[in-house]
Amino acid sequence: MLALRNNSLSLRMLLILISCLIVLEGCGFRLRGSMGGDLALPPLYIQSSGSNLFVSELRQALDxxxxxxxxxxxxxxxIIGVGAEKLNRRVLTVDASGRVQEYELHYTVSFALNDASARPVLSSQTLSARRSFEFSGEDVLAKEAEEAQLYRDMRRSAVQSAMRRLQALSISSVDEMGTDESVIDETAIDAAGADSNAVDVVP
Known part of the structure; x- marks a missing residue:
């Protein structure tokens, strides 16, 4: 009876642990090495102007x-140079009374990678994502929270896209920076971005 009770407790603890991991994943947390864990570039510095949440999440991913x-x-x-985040909202649909029914959100951020002598390693990349959501003036606070969450999701998608592009760099070519040869494996970059329908990358 005692062994059966212990087994029941162990199963319960396992289910709780699995539930916690699912919740953490849904909130955007990643276990160490789960995204770009094999990325091994030379020492890297992130340069940006002002406060930038994209930079914070990118640094966490690189860590x-x-x-x-x-x-x-x-x-x-x-050196990764990161531009300012741009968050825009535009009206998609209105009702017969002119009240907004649906918005489209647009998130944009750009980055580029140079070597220590300011020679380009990865040309400027613009990461752009769009989301739409229904709006109701009867529940403004809930809709504001939904809008903020959508921006967080788009930022997270942009970070993941940036990580895939950094991971697609030809490491051997990066080690030979300073030559006239391309330091980018363009085929690998195209393949890395092919599975992402959330973020458009505009060179």
Missing amino acids: NTQTKVVSERSAAAL
């Missing part, structure tokens, strides 16, 4: 890889 993100530009072999 889960073999790439070291340094705090001093002088210690970096590669």
Whole structure:
């Protein structure tokens, strides 16, 4: 009887653990190494102007890889330059009274990768995502929360797309920076972006 009770408790704990992992995954958390874990670029510095949530999430993603993100530009072999995030909203549909029924949200951020001598390694990439959502003036707070969540989802998709493109870099070519040869494996980049329908990448 005691053994049966212990087995029941163990099964219950396992189910609780699995539920917690599912919740964490849904909130955007990633286990170490689950996204770009084998990315191994030279020491990298992230440069941006002002506060940028994309930068924060990108840094977290890079921390889960073999790439070291340094705090001093002088210690970096590669520099990622990140532009400002742009969040826009436009009306999609209105009712007969002119009240908004549906909005389209647009998220855009750009980044580029250079070596320490400012030579381009990865040309400027514009990551752009769109989402639409129904709006109701009767539940404004809930709709504001939904809008904020959609922007978070688009930002997360943009970070994942950026990570795939960094991962597609030809590491051997990056190690030979300074030559006239391309340091980008274009075929790998095209393949890396092919599975993403959430974020459009515009060179």
